Amino acid sequence: MSMNKEWIESFVCLFGMVPLKELFVGALGALVGGYFTLRGARESHRLEFERGRVLQLENAKRALVLIRIEITAAWDVFYSEYGQEILAEEKGTPNFSILPLSGSNFVVYESLLGELSTIDPGVAEKIVRIYSRARGLVENVRLNNYEAEQCFKVASEYVQAIDKDLLSMAGDRAEESVRAEHYSMKALEHAEIINMGITSQAVRDLAGEVKTALGLLEPAIEKAIEQLDEQISLMRARSKID
Template sequence: MRLLDIMNFIASLFDGLLSKEVAIALVAAYIGARATSKSTIRAHELATQKSKNDERAVTCNTLRLIKAELTTAWDIYMYEYGKGLLLVPDDSPYIMMLPIGDNPFPIYDSAPPCLANIDPSVSAKIVRIYMRTKGLITMIKLNNVDCQAVYNAGRFATQKLVNKAIADGAAIDEAGARKINDYHIFYVDQEANQLGMGGTANGMKLLTGELEILLNNIKRDIDNLTSET
């Protein structure tokens, strides 16, 4: 049955109450309202779906940036500091400095809202690795301070030795220079042991091993979460 026939039939039901034209107008208005309502609902559904898609895209891009931030930081750390640290015998000081900025993780620091959109077990791993990494950074900075202290002590002790040799009129030849350098290394190492730098090195090695495992797990989780986009 055509729409016009339906409208005429409905209009006949109002015969005697309303004119046919008025009845048809009312029915047409009702049908128009229904159509508008359906269009509004559909538009809302499309807008909601677009919002969800946009939110997922932002979350996936943020996760990719987090992976890049962690991987880059790890590569730099291992190349400039970590490999040497792992070669140090247990309980031995690691007399090596690594400059670190005040804000090494800008991506993560702006990412917490996105972490609420992913599997809680994955977000927990990400939070954990950053917490442990920041703990490692604190230990490195402490080690840096101790390194500077023992370097200064060694420089002062060596200069004192050189000044005495000069005062005694002794010539410092190549062999003498080597002895002074050996003395400097020995003195610095003794000062480092007295400061307990071996314990700091042990702690940094433990954290490095834990972080390597965490990083591999997180990289795999992020790849799984972002593989569909």
């Protein structure tokens, strides 16, 4: 007990030796230093958050730009090489054109699916819808290619089987045109047997849907990119982010 009393008396004596002004200044300095340290930490955290948000917005913009390039380029190739022809044909008509397809047709979209959560929900919905239709279109084109090849095979085998008869009928005149006529007739006949017109019509229907959806998607993406640019510029200016 006496030791505690001595310790307290020593502390009081030591405290009394320190001028009151210095105590006040020291305490004030500690408070001010602590305040600015905390404020600096909060500002640093805020800037880090703002930088992260800007990066997120820039990634969303990049995703939109790349998706727009992929889907428009894919449509342009499809329409010029295949779509324009099949859409111009009569409903239910089998189409015998074969469009080569790669194993993976939507690499950009598949690699950027995670970015869709950061963009406008309405635009994201349009993107998902058009890619869903495009996938269906690819699968139906692939099936139409297969059915066309089957028709070509049957027609070719038929012409080879009756080749001698065709030559005797044609004589020296236009034997190739006679072969072509029978080849086309047999291909159409087999197409009717396997209901190829239904497959070709599915391609037409989906192509029409993709064309319509693309017409709505392009301006929506353009507007979304403009809005992202505005948000990025505003956040950079407000936070003085380089």
